[in-house]
Amino acid sequence: xxxxxxxxxxxxxxxxxxxxxxxxxxxxxxxxxxxxxxxxxxxxxxxxxxxxxxxxxxxxxxxxxxxxxxxxxxxxxxxxxxxxxxxxxxxxxxxxxxxxxxxxxxxxxxxxxxxxxxxxxxxxxxxxxxxxxxxxxxxxxxxxxxxxxxxxxxxxxxxxxxxxxxxxxxxxxxxxxxxxxxxxxxxxxxxxxxxxxxxxxxxxxxxxxxxxxxxxxxxxxxxxxxxxxxxxxxxxxxxxxxxxxxxxxxxxxxxxxxxxxxxxxxxxxxxxxxxxxxxxxxxxxxxxxxxxxxxxxxxxxxxxxxxxxxx
Amino acid sequence: xxxxxxxxxxxxxxxxxxxxxxxxxxxxxxxxxxxxxxxxxxxxxxxxxxxxxxxxxxxxxxxxxxxxxxxxxxxxxxxxxxxxxxxxxxxxxxxxxxxxxxxxxxxxxxxxxxxxxxxxxxxxxxxxxxxxxxxxxxxxxxxxxxxxxxxxxxxxxxxxxxxxxxxxxxxxxxxxxxxxxxxxxxxxxxxxxxxxxxxxxxxxxxxxxxxxxxxxxxxxxxxxxxxxxxxxxxxxxxxxxxxxxxxxxxxxxx
Numbered sequence: 001x002x003x004x005x006x007x008x009x010x011x012x013x014x015x016x017x018x019x020x021x022x023x024x025x026x027x028x029x030x031x032x033x034x035x036x037x038x039x040x041x042x043x044x045x046x047x048x049x050x051x052x053x054x055x056x057x058x059x060x061x062x063x064x065x066x067x068x069x070x071x072x073x074x075x076x077x078x079x080x081x082x083x084x085x086x087x088x089x090x091x092x093x094x095x096x097x098x099x100x101x102x103x104x105x106x107x108x109x110x111x112x113x114x115x116x117x118x119x120x121x122x123x124x125x126x127x128x129x130x131x132x133x134x135x136x137x138x139x140x141x142x143x144x145x146x147x148x149x150x151x152x153x154x155x156x157x158x159x160x161x162x163x164x165x166x167x168x169x170x171x172x173x174x175x176x177x178x179x180x181x182x183x184x185x186x187x188x189x190x191x192x193x194x195x196x197x198x199x200x201x202x203x204x205x206x207x208x209x210x211x212x213x214x215x216x217x218x219x220x221x222x223x224x225x226x227x228x229x230x231x232x233x234x235x236x237x238x239x240x241x242x243x244x245x246x247x248x249x250x251x252x253x254x255x256x257x258x259x260x261x262x263x264x265x266x267x268x269x270x271x272x273x274x275x276x277x278x279x280x281x282x283x284x285x286x287x288x289x290x291x292x293x294x295x296x297x298x299x300x301x302x303x304x305x306x307x308x309x310x311x
Numbered sequence: 312x313x314x315x316x317x318x319x320x321x322x323x324x325x326x327x328x329x330x331x332x333x334x335x336x337x338x339x340x341x342x343x344x345x346x347x348x349x350x351x352x353x354x355x356x357x358x359x360x361x362x363x364x365x366x367x368x369x370x371x372x373x374x375x376x377x378x379x380x381x382x383x384x385x386x387x388x389x390x391x392x393x394x395x396x397x398x399x400x401x402x403x404x405x406x407x408x409x410x411x412x413x414x415x416x417x418x419x420x421x422x423x424x425x426x427x428x429x430x431x432x433x434x435x436x437x438x439x440x441x442x443x444x445x446x447x448x449x450x451x452x453x454x455x456x457x458x459x460x461x462x463x464x465x466x467x468x469x470x471x472x473x474x475x476x477x478x479x480x481x482x483x484x485x486x487x488x489x490x491x492x493x494x495x496x497x498x499x500x501x502x503x504x505x506x507x508x509x510x511x512x513x514x515x516x517x518x519x520x521x522x523x524x525x526x527x528x529x530x531x532x533x534x535x536x537x538x539x540x541x542x543x544x545x546x547x548x549x550x551x552x553x554x555x556x557x558x559x560x561x562x563x564x565x
Contacts, residue, residue, distance in 0.1 A: 005321065
């Protein structure tokens, strides 16, 4: 058998064939390695990808952004801009990218409140953008209005006094409850409120003081709600103009709520409240998205709290 | 086994070996040919991206490539809103591109940008400069003002209208309603703002009395999604050119 025959007869060993194949394999390996070395991510790229006009530290400047910015900068269609104008835009974009990268490099967001706020606001906008962009239909708004009708009414107004019979009130030495009962009975018989207050030794609870005086002016219902507990506020809500509540026993004595004037809240119709409904709808959608995002971020974050905040 | 058979065995094995080597060479040649085709295609795609979009529209070779790539993309991603023939959907405020309703113009750079980032899509770079305000609902103008403005718009379109109301509506358009600010004094719309022409015959939401009134009363907030993270730059370039080539837009507005 000649050496040529042995080269092609793969059932027989051939030194020449082995060496040839090894050399071929090594050559192919070198070509692949060389290609990878010069084009792989993480190493310097030999060229700019076609969709980009520049790479700044490996970060591409998109051709589309560049063309749009050129048009905006020179208020001309891109195909009517000249080489100098284009170069100016590109230089500006490269400079901006460099500054931005420098900002990240020195960790600007961690200590500059403005950058930090802008970043937080940007992320909030980004995550809630879909929810904000979504336009609710009229039916969705109506459903929202029906589900939250209590939010859509004019604010109620009260003029009231929170009177208290404390221990030792009045001259008989009776219990505060008995004094309050007697005072209420006198009021219901037609005695004037001021006369009842004087006769039974009732005093203002002090919860509605304004600059050292009892505030007898208009108060929004929410303000009254903030100053009275549930029992007293519930009693006040049930009173009409010029009415006095039943005695209510509390720790500091027995209370009587005197309602001088009560303007009830008026529910707004959908068409009156539509703008507020729209804003509330949007706000709720945004809040939901933000809450979900924060839950997700908390879930994947490693947060360690100081010992005083518990385990 | 006879002698004759024994003597022919090495020759047969060598022949079989040659066939194997031949097959390997064929496979290698196919791989090289495939690679060459791939390289050529990649180079063409790179050329499509690197060439200015306006020039691609006048280059039959590149435009052909863009159309071949863009057509299936349009079918897959855009027909849902824009319709197979780009006639849009007035009920959803999708403009009739086939009839020239390009809100941001037919400059290929602008069309490409819109596909990249969308309109009020939520992307920070989305087109979001203007929004049709709810002029009546927010109390900027009265319902009667809005009805008058509608008559004025109908008069611009050459449709039946109440002349006296249209005269009042013209004042609303140019003063109290500030409509001219976005839609231009001639009501032909402004590409920079993405505001539609109000002179007909193409209307984004419909040109009948009631629809026009509803637009003024409640405002409009049309949207187009951002495709920047869903399609590659090449696909977006091809898609924009496909749409432009299929319909170059309304010359009256350009």
